[in-house]
Structure formats: C-alpha cells, structure tokens
Amino acid sequence: MKQLESFEIPRTVIFGPGAISKTPQVVAKHKAERILIITGKSATANYANEVARLLSGYSVDVVRYDEIDTSYSKYDLVLGVGGGRPIDVAKVYSYLHRAPLIVIPTSASHDGIASPYVSYALSQKMASHGKIVASPIAIIADTTVILNAPSRLLKAGVGDLLGKIVAVRDWQLAHRLKGEEYSEYAAHLALTSYRIVVSNAFRIKNFTKEEDVRVLVKALIGCGVAMGIAGSSRPCSGSEHLFAHAVELLLGEKNNEAVHGELVALGAVIMAYLHGMNWRRIKRVAKEVGLPTTLKQIGIDTDVAIEALTTAHTLRPDRYTILGSGLGKEAARRALETTELI
Numbered sequence: 001m002k003q004l005e006s007f008e009i010p011r012t013v014i015f016g017p018g019a020i021s022k023t024p025q026v027v028a029k030h031k032a033e034r035i036l037i038i039t040g041k042s043a044t045a046n047y048a049n050e051v052a053r054l055l056s057g058y059s060v061d062v063v064r065y066d067e068i069d070t071s072y073s074k075y076d077l078v079l080g081v082g083g084g085r086p087i088d089v090a091k092v093y094s095y096l097h098r099a100p101l102i103v104i105p106t107s108a109s110h111d112g113i114a115s116p117y118v119s120y121a122l123s124q125k126m127a128s129h130g131k132i133v134a135s136p137i138a139i140i141a142d143t144t145v146i147l148n149a150p151s152r153l154l155k156a157g158v159g160d161l162l163g164k165i166v167a168v169r170d171w172q173l174a175h176r177l178k179g180e181e182y183s184e185y186a187a188h189l190a191l192t193s194y195r196i197v198v199s200n201a202f203r204i205k206n207f208t209k210e211e212d213v214r215v216l217v218k219a220l221i222g223c224g225v226a227m228g229i230a231g232s233s234r235p236c237s238g239s240e241h242l243f244a245h246a247v248e249l250l251l252g253e254k255n256n257e258a259v260h261g262e263l264v265a266l267g268a269v270i271m272a273y274l275h276g277m278n279w280r281r282i283k284r285v286a287k288e289v290g291l292p293t294t295l296k297q298i299g300i301d302t303d304v305a306i307e308a309l310t311t312a313h314t315l316r317p318d319r320y321t322i323l324g325s326g327l328g329k330e331a332a333r334r335a336l337e338t339t340e341l342i
C-alpha cells in the first residue's frame with residue numbers, strides 16, 4: 001500500500017516593488033509580540049533595521065546570523081532578512097523554537113528563498129538533531145531591494161538555476177540505478193526554472209529592469225517549491241552542488257569569497273561533461289550572463305578543485321550522483337582541462 005505523503009510549501013508570497021512595506025500587514029496575521037529578525041553581517045543589516053522600524057509596535061530584536069546560538073530566548077515569530085545564509089539560520093531557529101518564519105530576501109542569489117530545507121553549513125551545526133523542515137509562512141520579495149543588490153549576486157542566482165539540469169539528471173540516474181523515489185512533477189518544476197533563465201539569459205543578463213529580477217525571483221521560488229514537493233533538495237542539488245559544497249568546505253568559512261551560485265554553475269559544467277550532456281551550452285549561458293567560467297576568476301586553485309572533485313561524493317553518501325563512488329585525481333584533472341575551467 002502507498003504511504004501517506006505530506007509536504008510543506010509557503011503560504012503567502014508577496015513580491016514586487018516596495019513589497020517590504022507590506023511586512024506589518026503580513027505580521028499582523030500572526031499573533032506575535034516578540035519578533036526576532038535574523039540578518040546578514042553588514043550590507044543587509046540596513047534592510048533588517050528598516051523592517052524593524054516598520055514593526056515599531058512590536059518588541060523586535062535584530063541579530064546577525066553568525067552571532068545567534070541555540071540558547072537564544074524565545075520569540076513568537078522569526079524573520080530572515082538577507083541573503084541565503086541568514087535565511088537558512090532563520091529556518092533553523094524557526095524549526096528549533098517552533099516560531100513561524102517569514103522570509104525577506106534582499107538578493108536573488110539562491111533558491112533557498114522558498115525551500116523548507118537548510119543548506120548553509122553553520123546552520124547544520126546549530127541543529128544536531130534530525131532533518132530540519134521549516135517552510136516560510138510568508139515570503140516578502142521586494143524587487144526594488146533585490147534590483148539594487150550587487151549584480152554579482154543576481155548572476156549567482158542564475159548560476160544556482162543552471163545547476164538544475166544536472167541535479168535532475170543525477171536524480172534520474174539514482175532512480176534508474178538505485179531505485180530512488182523520483183517525482184516527475186518536482187523534477188519538471190526545477191527544469192522549468194532552468195529553462196526559463198536559459199531562454200531569458202540574453203535579455204535579463206544586466207538586471208537593469210524590475211521585470212528581469214521578477215523572472216529570476218519566480219524561477220528561484222519555483223525551485224524552492226520543487227524541493228518542498230520532493231521532500232528534499234534532490235531536484236535542485238546533485239553532483240554540481242556536491243562540488244560547490246566541497247570547495248566551500250576546503251576554503252573554510254574565513255577565506256571563502258566564492259559565491260554559492262558561481263560555484264554551482266562551474267560544478268554544473270564539470271558534471272554535465274561527466275554525464276555526457278551538452279556542457280558547452282551551460283558554459284555559454286554562464287558566459288553570456290557574466291558568471292565566472294574559469295576557476296581562476298574566483299581565485300580557486302587547481303589543487304583545491306581536484307581535491308573537491310575527488311572528495312565531493314563523500315559529503316552525502318545517501319545521494320547517488322554521476323560521481324558514483326568517487327573520481328580519481330586524473331579523471332578530475334581531465335574533466336577540468338576538457339571543460340577549460342583551468
């Protein structure tokens with residue numbers, strides 16, 4: 001007999017120019033007195049303070065994501081304001097303290113905006129027990145704010161989406177070879193986001209218009225919903241993300257200048273090559289948008305890339321990908337040379 005299924009997706013999504021001003025109305029729907037705003041380290045703090053001002057009738061604390069710990073006192077509502085890291089930490093807080101979560105992205109650099117899962121390594125350490133599922137009750141995506149974010153971040157959002165073609169291919173492989181459960185709907189949703197950015201890449205690449213950001217934000221939200229439906233990040237994270245995570249781990253927290261979506265795009269090129277897919281197309285789109293297309297452009301040494309490629313398969317042993325039981329050093333170097341990433 002089939003088992004019962006359940007999944008979490010966001011309840012309310014408000015997006016467009018000036019959406020942030022709607023925060024009080026969204027908050028008012030929930031019986032909250034004490035509100036915690038988790039935000040970024042510097043640039044995004046202004047937005048968090050703006051949100052705090054809008055909520056002047058409440059007791060509000062604003063805390064940086066890297067300064068919060070699990071002993072933090074109880075709040076009725078948590079808001080994640082910033083990039084992917086503060087949003088992930090806000091999800092952890094929401095999960096651990098059963099506080100409803102509102103996500104206010106200040107950039108379109110990642111697809112964690114609507115996903116109920118947590119990716120950022122620090123957040124994982126904060127939650128030692130089990131798998132975190134924290135779907136936002138609301139997303140408030142202010143496209144004016146996002147349009148003003150550095151274009152590198154918006155391009156990174158395109159990079160995160162370029163990875164979906166590989167992630168879905170890995171998932172199909174695992175379905176065929178390992179019998180892993182596969183959701184055609186979730187896979188199609190992730191692929192639709194990939195296709196939309198690929199077909200609009202030429203038009204949206206400079207991110208000068210609000211509608212360009214809209215296309216990107218919708219595609220990223222679509223991926224978050226795909227993860228919710230799949231019950232994991234599977235449709236949106238395969239071997240290309242394993243490569244990105246492996247590089248991030250090797251570089252460490254302190255000297256990590258690499259942006260998530262940029263690493264994912266480079267990973268997608270390598271893994272598409274290993275799959276025998278059209279890796280040149282992914283690279284062409286990345287170049288078109290202005291994403292880095294060599295490791296040198298983001299300061300990653302060949303040794304680090306090879307180490308990442310040979311260890312990436314160990315990071316998530318339960319998620320089968322084209323990396324199988326691991327690449328050897330020679331194969332890793334060959335892949336980097338053939339795809340001209342080095």
Ligand SMILES: NC(=O)C1=CN([C@@H]2O[C@H](COP(=O)(O)OP(=O)(O)OC[C@H]3O[C@@H](n4cnc5c(N)ncnc54)[C@H](OP(=O)(O)O)[C@@H]3O)[C@@H](O)[C@H]2O)C=CC1
Pocket residue numbers: 039040041042043044045082083084085086088106107109110111112113115116117118119120121145146148149150153156160233259260261
């Ligand atoms: N849960 C999920 O499903 C997913 C989670 N992720 C996670 O998200 C993270 C990647 O997200 P990303 O956004 O790149 O990382 P960060 O949150 O680290 O943000 C990157 C940089 O962008 C800055 N920034 C954000 N918005 C603005 C803005 N409007 N103006 C100026 N600067 C801005 C941040 O500033 P500041 O210093 O103020 O923070 C930070 O310096 C990774 O840790 C990844 O694992 C990614 C995909 C999916």
Ligand SMILES: O=C(CO)COP(=O)(O)O
Pocket residue numbers: 111112118119120160233236237241242
């Ligand atoms: O970044 C993600 C999807 O884009 C999340 O993936 P992970 O589950 O690999 O952290």
Ligand SMILES: [Zn+2]
Pocket residue numbers: 110111160241260264
């Ligand atoms: Zn990602």
